[in-house]
Amino acid sequence: MCLGIPGQIVAITDEARMMALAEVSGVRREVNVACILDRPIADLVGEWALIHVGFAMARIDADEAAKTLQALHDLGEAQEALEAMEEGAKALEVGQ
Amino acid sequence: MKYATEFRDPKAARAVLARIAALADRIGATRENPVHIMEICGGHTHAIFRYGLDKLVHEGVEFIHGPGCPVCVLPMARVDECVEIAERSEVIFTTFGDAMRVPGTRKSLMQAKADGADIRMVYSPLDALELARRDPGREVVFFGLGFETTTPSTALAIQQAAREGLTNFSVFCNHITVPEPIKALLDDPHMVLDGFIGPGHVSMVIGTHPYDFIAQDYGKPIVVAGFEPLDLLQSVLMVLTQIAEGRAEVENQYARVVPEHGNPVSIAAMADVYERRPSFEWRGLGEIDASGLRIRPAYAAYDAEEKFGVGYAAGPRQVPEPEGCACGQVMTGRIKPTACPQFGKGCTPEMPLGALMVSSEGACAAYWQYGGARATEAAE
Numbered sequence: 001m002c003l004g005i006p007g008q009i010v011a012i013t014d015e016a017r018m019m020a021l022a023e024v025s026g027v028r029r030e031v032n033v034a035c036i037l038d039r040p041i042a043d044l045v046g047e048w049a050l051i052h053v054g055f056a057m058a059r060i061d062a063d064e065a066a067k068t069l070q071a072l073h074d075l076g077e078a079q080e081a082l083e084a085m086e087e088g089a090k091a092l093e094v095g096q
Numbered sequence: 097m098k099y100a101t102e103f104r105d106p107k108a109a110r111a112v113l114a115r116i117a118a119l120a121d122r123i124g125a126t127r128e129n130p131v132h133i134m135e136i137c138g139g140h141t142h143a144i145f146r147y148g149l150d151k152l153v154h155e156g157v158e159f160i161h162g163p164g165c166p167v168c169v170l171p172m173a174r175v176d177e178c179v180e181i182a183e184r185s186e187v188i189f190t191t192f193g194d195a196m197r198v199p200g201t202r203k204s205l206m207q208a209k210a211d212g213a214d215i216r217m218v219y220s221p222l223d224a225l226e227l228a229r230r231d232p233g234r235e236v237v238f239f240g241l242g243f244e245t246t247t248p249s250t251a252l253a254i255q256q257a258a259r260e261g262l263t264n265f266s267v268f269c270n271h272i273t274v275p276e277p278i279k280a281l282l283d284d285p286h287m288v289l290d291g292f293i294g295p296g297h298v299s300m301v302i303g304t305h306p307y308d309f310i311a312q313d314y315g316k317p318i319v320v321a322g323f324e325p326l327d328l329l330q331s332v333l334m335v336l337t338q339i340a341e342g343r344a345e346v347e348n349q350y351a352r353v354v355p356e357h358g359n360p361v362s363i364a365a366m367a368d369v370y371e372r373r374p375s376f377e378w379r380g381l382g383e384i385d386a387s388g389l390r391i392r393p394a395y396a397a398y399d400a401e402e403k404f405g406v407g408y409a410a411g412p413r414q415v416p417e418p419e420g421c422a423c424g425q426v427m428t429g430r431i432k433p434t435a436c437p438q439f440g441k442g443c444t445p446e447m448p449l450g451a452l453m454v455s456s457e458g459a460c461a462a463y464w465q466y467g468g469a470r471a472t473e474a475a476e
Contacts, residue, residue, distance in 0.1 A: 001193075002245050003245075003297055017256065034252055053219060053221065057359060075456075088219030
C-alpha cells in the first residue's frame with residue numbers, strides 16, 4: 001500500500017469527480033487524477049502515472065514506468081497491488 | 097556476486113559497489129566499527145533484502161531498518177479500536193489488506209471478520225466511498241492507515257464525501273508522518289546513526305524540505321532514493337560521499353519522480369482536512385510529539401472518532417506488547433531480528449506475534465524471508 005504502481009491513463013470516466021480509467025499490468029481500474037491535473041483532463045489520456053491506493057500521484061515517463069514496474073514485480077509488490085484491486089472490487093458487492 | 101544477474105545493469109552496480117568500498121575504506125568503516133545508515137522506508141528495507149544489498153556492500157556499511165512500515169508501528173490498542181468499531185452491527189469496516197493480520201489484544205481484524213464482523217478489504221478509500229453510496233443504510237468506516245503516501249488519498253476521499261453530502265461515510269484516522277519519528281530517533285542518546293536513505297514515494301508527496309532539519313540541526317546526510325537496486329546503491333554512495341567530504345545535506349537521488357516541493361494538490365488536501373495531534377503512540381517507539389494526524393473539526397461529520405467515541409479523541413489507550421516480543425528494540429536498531437527470543441519460534445509470518453513479522457516491509461519478515469542461512473547463523 002505504500003509503494004505506487006505505474007498505470008497508464010486510458011480514458012476519462014467522470015470529469016466532475018476527476019476520475020479516469022487506468023490500466024495497470026493489464027488490469028483496468030478507476031482512479032482519481034486530481035493530484036496530476038495541471039492540464040485539461042482529456043490531455044491525460046495516454047500518460048503514465050504512479051498510482052497510490054487509487055490516486056494518480058505523479059506523472060512519469062514510459063521508461064520510468066517500465067523500470068518501476070519491473071522493480072515492483074521483483075519485490076512482489078506489483079502482484080500485491082493487483083490482488084488488492086481485485087479485493088477492492090469484491091468488497092463493493094453489497095451484502096457479501 | 098551471485099545477485100548481480102538480477103541487476104539490469106550489473107556493470108553499473110559493480111562500479112558503484114567498488115566506489116562504495118573505496119569510500120568506506122577511506123573513512124575507516126569496518127565490520128567492527130561500521131557506518132550506520134538507516135533506510136527509513138519499509139519498501140527500501142524489503143528491496144535491500146530482496147536484492148541482498150546488505151551482503152553486497154562493503155562490510156563497513158550497516159543498514160539500520162527504520163520505522164517506515166505503517167503496519168509495523170501500529171500499536172495493539174489501535175487494532176483493538178478498529179475491532180471495536182467493526183463489531184458494531186451498523187458498520188461496514190473497510191481497510192487495506194495489510195492491516196488484517198496485525199495482532200490486537202483480543203483479536204486481529206482477520207479474526208473479527210471470521211467471527212462475523214462485516215470487514216472488507218479495499219484497495220482504495222474510493223472503494224469505501226463507493227460502498228457508502230451504494231449502501232446508504234449502513235455506516236461505512238474506512239481505516240485511514242499509513243504515511244504521507246496514503247494520507248492525501250484519505251483527505252481527498254473525505255473532501256469528495258463532503259461535496260456529495262454523504263452522511264454514512266467516516267474515516268478512522270490513524271495517519272502518521274515520517275519526519276517526526278526521525279527526529280525522535282535522532283534525539284535518542286542510544287541511537288548512533290551516521291546518515292539516512294529517505295523514502296521515495298513519501299517524498300514525492302511532501303518534497304525534500306521536510307528533511308532539512310536532519311542536515312541543518314543534526315548534521316546528518318540524507319539522500320532521497322528510488323526503489324531499484326541501483327537507486328539504493330547510488331544513494332548509499334551519495335551518503336558516504338557526504339560523510340567523506342564532511343557535508344550534511346538533503347540530496348535527491350530520485351529527482352525523476354520526487355519534486356523538491358512535493359505534490360501541491362496533495363499538500364493542500366492534507367492541510368485542509370487534517371491537523372496534528374499533540375502526540376501519537378508508535379509501536380516500539382512510544383509517544384512521539386506531533387507525529388499523528390486527526391481530522392479537523394470542520395470535517396467532524398466524517399471522523400469516526402467523533403461518530404463512535406473511539407480512539408485518541410476518547411483518551412489514548414496503551415496496552416503492553418505481548419510477552420517476549422522485542423519489536424520495539426528491533427525497530428530502534430538496538431537488536432537484530434534474530435536476537436529476539438521469539439524470532440522463528442513463537443513468531444513467524446504465518447503466526448505473527450509482533451507487527452514486524454506481519455508485513456513484507458517489516459524487518460523481521462524480511463529477515464525470515466530472505467535471511468536464510470545468515471539468519472540461522474546469527475541465531476546460533
